[in-house]
Amino acid sequence: MRHKHVRMIIRQDGTCAVDAVNFTDATCTQATQQIMQALAGQVAEERLKPEAQRLPPQANRQQEGAR
Numbered sequence: 001m002r003h004k005h006v007r008m009i010i011r012q013d014g015t016c017a018v019d020a021v022n023f024t025d026a027t028c029t030q031a032t033q034q035i036m037q038a039l040a041g042q043v044a045e046e047r048l049k050p051e052a053q054r055l056p057p058q059a060n061r062q063q064e065g066a067r
Contacts, residue, residue: 004021004023004031005021005022006018006021006031006032016041018035023051024051025051025054025057026051026054026055028049029048029052
């Protein structure tokens with residue numbers, strides 16, 4: 001089983017990249033947003049992975065119950 005984690009790459013020029021690894025749903029954005037806020041820098045580019053479009057399982061159940 002692969003564990004969810006966030007990878008940060010900090011370059012010599014001070015720029016960095018934050019990557020959510022092994023996430024299967026939109027919870028990846030929650031994990032990376034907290035880190036981005038803590039860094040308090042300017043976001044130059046944001047690329048979302050396809051997984052970021054999937055609702056977490058719990059959110060899917062709430063959405064189905066609302067119908």
